Amino acid sequence: xxxxxxxxxxxxxxxxxxxxxxxxxxxxHNRNDFPLSSTEMEIALRLDGVPIGRLKRDSTVSVETDAxxxxxxxxxxxxxxxxxRLKTLDTGSHRFAxxxxxxxxxxxxxxxxxxxxxxDMIFGKRRPxx
Numbered sequence: 001x002x003x004x005x006x007x008x009x010x011x012x013x014x015x016x017x018x019x020x021x022x023x024x025x026x027x028x029h030n031r032n033d034f035p036l037s038s039t040e041m042e043i044a045l046r047l048d049g050v051p052i053g054r055l056k057r058d059s060t061v062s063v064e065t066d067a068x069x070x071x072x073x074x075x076x077x078x079x080x081x082x083x084x085r086l087k088t089l090d091t092g093s094h095r096f097a098x099x100x101x102x103x104x105x106x107x108x109x110x111x112x113x114x115x116x117x118x119x120d121m122i123f124g125k126r127r128p129x130x
């Protein structure tokens with residue numbers, strides 16, 4: 001099972017990092033009695049209904065028997081993810097939707113797992129008492 005652990009926006013002025021400011025962390029749960037290894041990850045992120053980023057890449061994540069591994073994936077920004085749009089999403093509560101697919105190698109063959117999750121997420125620093 002694959003679930004969303006967190007979505008982060010790391011906005012810097014000026015942008016000094018070559019990596020994406022949008023990172024999705026996925027929790028990969030292995031409930032099997034054998035270890036798994038992913039070979040490919042695909043994900044697409046929307047915030048407040050706007051396409052923000054996507055990723056399709058070979059990604060090796062090993063997950064031991066009956067364990068959870070977390071993998072952080074920087075996304076390639078969509079054209080709608082302008083700096084001004086990202087700045088408006090940097091704080092407050094926003095609706096996220098993630099769709100994806102992971103390919104795993106198992107002792108019994110290759111398995112493709114589709115996942116989708118949506119909900120509300122709070123971005124930015126919380127004020128004391130909130």
